[in-house]
Amino acid sequence: MARRKTGDKSTKIRQATVDEVVEKGSSAASINAIAKRAGLAVGTLYRYHDDKEALLGSVYLTIKAEIHDAMMASAAEPGTSRDKIRAMWFAILDHASAHPRDFLFVEVIMNGLLLTKAERTRVNEMAAAAGAVIDNAIAEGVLRPRSTDAIRTLLIAPAMHIGRRSALDDKEPDMVGAEEIFDLCWQAIATPL
Structure with a gap:
């Protein structure tokens, strides 16, 4: 098993991985x-x-966690459920604007990357935490009683599209x-007044 290291080398490896994958794609990217x-x-x-899969998975999970953390931090601010969901939505755009290559890296590899069981568990935990904000809004009657996955998809798809285009x-x-x-x-998702 590879030893975990910290410091500037980790940052260099992450940036080089992002740049290589964004420019060449995940298949053409190589450790060399x-x-x-x-x-x-x-x-x-x-x-x-x-190996390469472990490297791509690690960088993917790190960036995905950064986006998730920004979303959840914005949802922790005081306000209504609408305010929290709106803040989470715009946190995606803020991340795409501040870190465009990281955002594109996630876009390039998210469908082709085989995550380990532990990595999939972490991604599912992040989705559940974001889903809890939606579940709370449904419980409050702010959102229509629909599946959390349907609402999350309706919200995330346009934010990802805007972020990708940006x-x-x-x-x-x-x-x-x-x-x-x-x-x-x-x-489309709010309970009619």
Whole structure:
């Protein structure tokens, strides 16, 4: 098993992995190319990660956790359920704007990456924590009584689309358009007054 290391090398490996995958795709990315980008020996990468899949999984999970943490921090602020869900939605866009290559990395590999059982468990825990905010809004009668997965999908898909477009175009998201899209999504899921 690879030894865990900390410090600047981890940051270099993460950035090199993100850059390699965003530019070449996950299939074409190689440990050799990532090591070269990071300015490290190939053996050094293997001290941090057992293989390419472990490396991609680790970087994916780290970035996904950062997005999740930003969403949950925004939901922890005082306010109504609508305020919390809106803040979580815009936290996705904020992350895409602040870290466009990280955002694109997640987009590139999320469907093709085989996560370990522990990594899948962590992703499911993050989804459950975000889902709890939706469940609370349903319990309060703020949202229509629908499945949490359906509501989450209706909210996340447009936010991911806006974030992806912003990252690909290397410009800030159109916040006026984002507000309009959020309002349309909200109208679809909110309990009618």
